Amino acid sequence: PEVIVVDLGLERNDAIRLIQQLRQLYPVPVIALAPPDAEHAERAVQALNSGVAEVLVRPPQGDFIGARRLGERLVDRIRAAIHTARPIPKNPDRAPRRAASFSSVGLDPARYVVAVGASTGGPQALRAMLRCAPRDFPPIVIVQHMPVFFTKSFAANLDHHCAIDVREAVGGETLAPGTALIARGDTHLVLARDGLNWTVRYTDSRLVNLHCPSVDVLFDSAVAAGSFGVGVLLTGMGADGASGLLHMRRAGALTIAQDRQSSIVYGMPKAAAESGAAALSAPPERIPGLIARRLADAARSTPQPVSVK
Template sequence: MKSIQVLVVDDSAVVRQVLTALIDATPGMEVMHAAADPLLAMERMRRQWPDVIVLDVEMPRMDGITFLRKIMTERPTPVVICSTLTEQGAKTTLEALAAGAVAIVTKPKLGLKQFLTDAADDLVTTVREAARANVRRLAPRREAAPLQPVAKLTADAILPPGAGRAMTQTTERVVAIGTSTGGTQALEEVLTALPRVCPGIVIVQHMPEKFTAAFASRLDSVCRIAVKEAEHNDRVLPGRALIAPGGKHMVLRRSGAQYHVDVVDGPLVNRHRPSVDVLFRSVAKCAGANAVGIIMTGMGDDGAAGLLEMHNAGARTVAQDEDSCVVFGMPKEAIKRGGVDKTVTLSAIWREIGA
């Protein structure tokens, strides 16, 4: 079986050295070249085209976003952004996701070599999954989570499962959305299609801390509905979407006939924080048949168990179809477990929110 050919583009010699060693030590993949900037990378790509590119953003001679846009226009290729996690860098990295990057690997400014070594398993998994991504779904439009090797916990680590169906219906409805790889572009397509008047929406998009505020702000600027990064005790209101902050879990809470969100600490669930399973479980417990659950493009299985809990609690459940997903992992697992009532294409999801 042909190995996955990886091109590393980063101006840091340490990053190039460590990533090359980690990838070359992984069966089934190898680094075909490690370049200090995009111009050197393009010279190599004229001779051999990679299966996956691991790309820094801030580099000399040509920045990573310009290089990414050029690649996605000329020959769409899976790109994993390997970027330093900073407030300033968050908006730039979001531009990269909007331009067609598959995933984010965050690297610290200090202790870089040790971090990359500690995160080796998750890093190579991200590269392997990126190689399978449907990158043609990531064509540039209008314009992933810190990697930690940990045990895979379930939503039990944050809140216990519900004892049965939630309380009776109210006039307020809640739409819960979970997504990961490819979700930044997919969410933009869904949310920009919504009218000003629609049910309140709660969202988990797998994304590192500091990135979600910039992501929510960008969506708010292009949507008719209001979009914001969730804060503790925010009320779920019609015409507003709340996005779980990176590095925190978000759970739904009911107070009388109203719904609020709590932003809470806790361990990674399904190796993510925020976790879709945690949000979906809380929605199943608090909203039941008042809710709609939607699972969209993403790697892994986070959200599959939670969507089944929502389904069993009387919620209407929807999955994005395979053809329109960048990665079909999360919807596929939800369908396999029997938690999905209906499968629709990405362009039809907004209609399910108001149905």
């Protein structure tokens, strides 16, 4: 087979075990379907941790409109998986090599804000990246294309594996170092200034680049951070985030795209690289250290004010 589709509505152990067995036998992308409820949210996260590239919501029986939409999305995902995706590597879950702390390179993490966008293959890329972030890493705001039923469980699972705190954004939070907030799966999340602090808030549910939340919406709101902003665009289909990342770079932000070799789908990062939006590229696990080094270099090269007596 060129792609495998698994229904997580099977008995819990059977579905996850089946995915693991299939991945051992067939090195191809796996897509999972799951009903929209709390029980299957946990199962969806397990599936992602087992190497599933993406989980789609299966509507309840009798929802013919929802079934038609699922069919259209599934066809798109299968075509993309056949032509552009690669299977998630079956590497063991090795201990992360955490990046150096910001204090060790002379930086105040509270001065910066990191905006991250991801889609297909993003859960694995985010896990690799966030596990390598030190406890005093700058605040992170994330848009991961994922159904609203799964984002809270996904954030909780990441929190279990990271030194920093990871949770689903409620809206209205003041950002702090050592914290990552993940957008709910049905509303755009943006950064906003509140005096000297950054906060996040939800706006609306209109589709932007066929997505809500949209990475471009988040990145465009991060333009105001200027040279104290960092934009990171990870694996995913399409081009959501490339335009906003370019706007961030033009405003002076450090911009990074996931490299081709580590991307499950080199779509969004490719669009960023080809448009000149990404100044750098790297695999996810190296991005926290790269951010710390580049920001430290920029801080050292910035002329310091001279006091006149």
